[in-house]
Amino acid sequence: MRRFVVVGHRAITSSKFNLNDLCGATGRLDVLLRCINSAFFLSHDIRRDVELYLILQGEPEPPKTIRLVGDELKYLNPDERSTAALIRNALIKKIGKDEEMSTPGIYISKNGLEEVIKGLAKNSTLVYLREDGGIFEPTEKEQDYTFILSDDKDMDEKEEALLKVYEPEIVSLGSISYHSDHCIVIVNNLMDRFSNNSR
Template sequence: MRRFIVIGHKAATAADFKLDDLAGGAGRLDVLLRCINSAFFLSHDIRRDVEVVLILQGPPGPVRTIRLVGSELRYLNPDERSTGALIRNALMRDAKGEERSTPGIYVSARSFQDVLALLDKGTELVYLREDGQDIRGVELPKDVTFVLSDHMDLSPDEEDLLLQYGPRVLTLGPMSYHADHCITIVNNELDRRSL
């Protein structure tokens, strides 16, 4: 299993945003929607061995976590608007416990701390950061979980929390990339290894 956890610091936590305004009123939800696209889409297929966990921390609160499970997903299209509609549907749920909104999409009130605590102990945690070790030189197990941030860096508190779990700190190259581009590059790197 490849897992991508992405924190959306300003991303809407209620379903009252407009699909015409995903980059504005929805708190840069567009970034997270592109992460979904990068994580799951192959040319004529969806990656079944991938899970995406979006942690929405914007207004009005409290935090909402959307989990997308590749092996169960349906109705996912590559464009931002239709994926935005799926996320908005998920945000209409109460999120007591973890609720399914559409096949493969789950919503809960879990925080970043909760999400980390619930991770399978067998997974290798990776924190993607510019000053990390080059991913191309690093062996990774099949079960690996990457932590990324939206257009903002992790806050000091979030970083402290993550570092308590002793993640590998890896980099993808000499430039600083958008989160969705990072996911595409990671997927390609891991595809090359699974042959």
């Protein structure tokens, strides 16, 4: 399994946003929407072996985590607006202690970064993408990897400290700083090539 965790530092945790102003009034939810496209879309197919966690930390009810499961996803189209509508459906859900499904393959919970990372660290190699990291090179065939990224804001001190506990590998994708969704495309390609070469 290939997993991505993206922290949306100001991403809205209410369904009350306008689909016509995704860039303006959603705490940059648009960044996370593009990450969904990057994580899952292939030409005429969806990546079944990918799981994506979006950690929404904006007002009014932070945190919330939206988990997308490639193997179960339905109704996902590549454009931002229709993806936003799916995420809005998830945010409409009243959630208690447990994770709830909104549409097939899309789950929402009150978990935050700490719970998500703690859960994933047990069975997955954590890789934290940070601008000053070493160049990423996959090393083990069919490894269960979790890639952790930030949105347009860097991780804050508290998040850095939280991640440090789990001793993730800290890597970058070169000397240039890319948008989060572009990073996911590049990682997917590097992993595809690696899996193919080591088969």
